[in-house]
Amino acid sequence: xxKIIVLLCLGLALCGCGKESKEDTLKDFQNKMTSAxxxxxxxxxxxxxxxxxxxxxxxxxxLKDDYYKVVLVNQTNNHEQIILKSNDDIYVITPSLNKSFKxxxxxxxxxxxxxxxxSLVTDIANDKDVDVSEVDDGYIIKTKVNYPNNEELxxxxxxxxxxxxxxxxxxxxxxxxxxxxxxxxxxxxxAGLKETDFKLEDYxxxxxxxxxxxxCKENSNSTTDNKTDNKEENKGTTNNDESDNALxxxxxxxxxxxxxxxxxxxxxxxSDDGALQKPKGSSNTTANIDTVIYPLYxxxxxxxxxxxxxxxxxxxxxxxxxxxEKNFVLIEEKAKAKSTMEIIPVYGExxxxxxxxxxxxxxSLSFDVNDISYYLASTELSKAEMQLIAxxxxxxxxxxxxx
Numbered sequence: 455x456x457k458i459i460v461l462l463c464l465g466l467a468l469c470g471c472g473k474e475s476k477e478d479t480l481k482d483f484q485n486k487m488t489s490a491x492x493x494x495x496x497x498x499x500x501x502x503x504x505x506x507x508x509x510x511x512x513x514x515x516x517l518k519d520d521y522y523k524v525v526l527v528n529q530t531n532n533h534e535q536i537i538l539k540s541n542d543d544i545y546v547i548t549p550s551l552n553k554s555f556k557x558x559x560x561x562x563x564x565x566x567x568x569x570x571x572x573s574l575v576t577d578i579a580n581d582k583d584v585d586v587s588e589v590d591d592g593y594i595i596k597t598k599v600n601y602p603n604n605e606e607l608x609x610x611x612x613x614x615x616x617x618x619x620x621x622x623x624x625x626x627x628x629x630x631x632x633x634x635x636x637x638x639x640x641x642x643x644x645a646g647l648k649e650t651d652f653k654l655e656d657y658x659x660x661x662x663x664x665x666x667x668x669x670c671k672e673n674s675n676s677t678t679d680n681k682t683d684n685k686e687e688n689k690g691t692t693n694n695d696e697s698d699n700a701l702x703x704x705x706x707x708x709x710x711x712x713x714x715x716x717x718x719x720x721x722x723x724x725s726d727d728g729a730l731q732k733p734k735g736s737s738n739t740t741a742n743i744d745t746v747i748y749p750l751y752x753x754x755x756x757x758x759x760x761x762x763x764x765x766x767x768x769x770x771x772x773x774x775x776x777x778x779e780k781n782f783v784l785i786e787e788k789a790k791a792k793s794t795m796e797i798i799p800v801y802g803e804x805x806x807x808x809x810x811x812x813x814x815x816x817x818s819l820s821f822d823v824n825d826i827s828y829y830l831a832s833t834e835l836s837k838a839e840m841q842l843i844a845x846x847x848x849x850x851x852x853x854x855x856x857x
Contacts, residue, residue: 476586479593480578483618487571492517492647497638499526499569501808502631503845508808512636514569515645521652522562524569528809531824535811537561537804540652545797546804546811548822552792554654555813555820559803566599566610568623568636574612592616599625603805603814603837607633619643741769741788747826748774751846753839755779780839782832789827808845819844 495514500507513525522539536547544557567573577597578584585596595612606627613622619641625634746761756778764771774784802815812821818831819840828847830840 474588476584479586479588479614479618480584480595483593483595483614484575484578486618486643487575490516490571490643492645493571494640494642494645494647495569495571495638496640497569497636498529499637500635501806502633502635503808506808512569514571515647515651516570516572517647517649517652521647521649522570523652526806526811530809533810533823537811538652538654540649540654543654544804545654546813547795550791551789551822552795553822554795554797555800555804556797557800557803557813561803564803565603566601566607566625568610568625568634571620571641574610574620574623577610578612592621593618601625603841605838741790743770743772743786743788743826746772746774747786747847749784749843749846751842752776753778753780753835756781780832780834782830782835782840782843784843785829785831787827789822789825805841807841812844814840823847 493514493516495512497512499510499512501510502508509529511527511529513523515521515523520539520541522537524537525534526537527534534549536545536549538545538547539561542558544559544561545554546557547554562570562573563576566577577599578595580600581597583598587594587596593614595614597610597612599607599610601607607625608628610623610625612620613624615621620638622638623634623636624632627633748758756776758774759777760773760775762773762775764773769788769790772786774786776782776784800813800815800820802813802818805812805814805819805821807821807823810821810823812819814820814837816837817833818829819837820827820829821844822828828844830843832840835843
């Protein structure tokens, strides 16, 4: 009789030690992530297109009450950019150019972000059909994703260790091909960060202290507050001098919607539909551009109709006009660092491309790659198409001399 009782007890104990339920796994992971008052994550992020894979080193910082800082360094060209959010203000900073885009956006809550722990929790909460599987070294969570600027991304796999801490995230397209992979090297959920770790002023001060040369002396009296105030006052205005002198309509471009005439929605100044602003006086920030970089991706039944090079006070500017089924304009300039930080208001949101972080709006996309500043504008391209064109410009195999 005693043996029977012992066997029954052992059986009950074994039943209680079965596999953890899907709900318990998800709940434990979500509680662990949301209970962190601040965190620091380091690792790598790989972004793949049809031909190449681009790798970023990654540092991600978070503090409760909506503070974020993401440091991305392209491992191919050492191009560093920082996404900084402090309450409602969002910036994409390019230190090498002393340049920053300033956004009013719902980022990061308006889309999935594989490198942000809170975004992973949101993806799980938004998917009623989330799948969980237990493996030898942890757990795998499969859930849908939300990338409004890249609809080819459909789902992700979140790899957790036995303690429910993420080790890797893979984002897949509809063909089950990994397009984004984030590998976490270290996850510190007790980072002890403070609001002062997310101050733009401290970063700008550091950049100004690193400034050298005559240009720095000439601009030493300029303050960040004055720059920001001036930009805020000019929101929604049109810089007519810039569009008249530097963005004149190319000869032979006809009446296409992508004309660079200052009366159209595709010029490089702010418009009522929320297009990006081309910074005032940008002609003074350029050097000579010797080659034209043509996009390797162009929408069907669309072709180059005109190419024009405009001489500026310093350097030049190339304007490529594409017509056909999907009209658009692509502007290229040589990127040149300014002596003090320039803050450019943007009516859009940050967008991580293959080689850089850009600024995208409903009708335009602005970004810097390999010492070239690009501005893409169209009333007919979708955001996904603009992203495809931008990513195809990273490959400089198709160029043309303009000397």
